[in-house]
Amino acid sequence: MLDNIVSEILSSSKRAVARGITLVENESPSSSQLLKSLFKNTGRAHIIGITGPPGAGKSTVTNVLTKLLRKNNFKVGIIAVDPSSPFTGGALLGDRIRMQEIGTDADVFIRSMATRGSLGGLSRKAREACEILDASGKDFIIIETVGVGQSELDIAQTADTTIVVLVPESGDAVQTMKAGLMEIGDIFVINKSDREGADALSVALKTMLHLKMKETDDWDVKVVKTVGLQNKGIDELYKEIERHKTYLEKNGKLHEKRKENLIKQINELVNNKLENKFWTSERKKELEKNLEDIINRQSNPYDFVEELFKVESL
Ligand SMILES: Nc1nc2c(ncn2[C@@H]2O[C@H](COP(=O)(O)OP(=O)(O)O)[C@@H](O)[C@H]2O)c(=O)[nH]1
Ligand SMILES: [Mg+2]
Known part of the structure; x- marks a missing residue:
């Protein structure tokens, strides 16, 4: 059965890719x-x-960029990472409707992954879903994440090219700095440039980017203004993506970046394995047994962990 799904994924079957991602998602x-x-x-x-x-x-x-990539005959995979917060439920529905059109294209695969439990696990699953899409022959894979927390930043950082999308509304620039988005953007997009304030934000962003640039930085980050709804500025965005891609490939940076990501991935796998191995049912029972004592200050977490390590993994 697994042989089948492997060969079907390799020959770009949408159904097989979907099944593969489900296996990953369910940690099967x-x-x-x-x-x-x-x-x-x-x-x-x-x-x-x-x-x-x-x-x-x-x-x-993502929607209009995908259309442009398709025009250039590239195959596209999209993973939308949705925090399962009830507040974004509406946005998710909106995404579905917007994406329906490109979703019927045989060479576009769209999947949204919900956070459900831990965000940490999600970044691993998103990466694994990427591997499946990659193996299925997609030229570009887009991972959409809400840039609000560390784990989302981690997800963004597994990408080769990271695009930070902002809007003209005031305060964005400051928020960006705070959220650490400034550090991870290879390209900045000011979307909704049909609204007031796009030019002001563009100037402010450029100044900030210039200030943070080190002498050694040889990639010059550009700010692109777009109006997603009207398909404006997307050509320029695509040009920036190609420029960044070429930059990475020419300077051996892509290789370096992927090596770093691989180290992270291996570390994550090791940590996972160790954690699973460590938490035997005996140790879990010990944890249950001792929590009250620790809370009541009759014991402490430090001694307890020392003790846990002494428990024979039966
Ligand atoms: N005025 C304006 N509205 C836009 C533009 N791009 C997207 N929107 C709207 O902004 C809302 C949020 O867009 P969405 O793509 O779901 O945002 P996401 O949460 O970042 O994925 C939707 O109602 C879009 O129709 C734009 O360029 N100009
Ligand atoms: Mg969205």
Whole structure:
């Protein structure tokens, strides 16, 4: 059965890709076998992370950018990482409707992944879903994440090219600095440039980018103004993506970046394995047994952990 799904993914079957991602999402035991079989066929896609505050127009931009990529005959995979907060439920529905059109294209694959439990786990799953899409022959993979927390930043950082989408509304620039978005953007987009304040934000952003640039930085970050709803500025955005892609490939930076990501990925896998191995049912029972004592200050977490390590993993 697994052989089938592997060969079907390799020949770009949408159904097989969907099933593969479901296996990954459910942490099914066969998912690791699947990922092992696919890995040698990965590393070809260019991964684009699109992040920014909720409602900035990330999905809208993803939609029009995808259309442009398709015009250029590129195959596109999209992973929208949706925080499962009830507040964004409406946006998710909006995404679905907007994306329906491109979703019927045989060479576009769209999947949204919900956060459900831990965000940490989600970044791993998003990466694994990327591997499946990559193996299925997509040229570009877009990961859309809401740029609000560290884990979302982690997801964005697994991308080759990270795009930060902002809107002209005041305060954005300051928020961006705070959220650490300034550090991760390879390209900045001011979407909703049909609204007032786009030029002012553009100037402010450019100044900030200039200030933070080090002498050693040889990538010069550009600010692109777009109106996603009207398909404006998307050509320029695409040009910037190509420029960044070429920059990475020419300077051996892509190789470096992927090496760093690989180290992170391996670390994550090791941590996962260790954690699973560590938390035997005996240790979990010990934890249950001792929590009250620790809360009541009859014991402390430090001694307790020392003790836990002494428990034989039976
Ligand atoms: N005025 C204006 N509205 C836009 C533009 N792009 C997107 N929107 C609207 O902004 C809202 C949020 O867009 P969405 O793509 O879902 O944002 P996301 O949460 O960042 O993915 C939607 O109602 C869009 O129709 C734009 O360029 N101008
Ligand atoms: Mg969205």
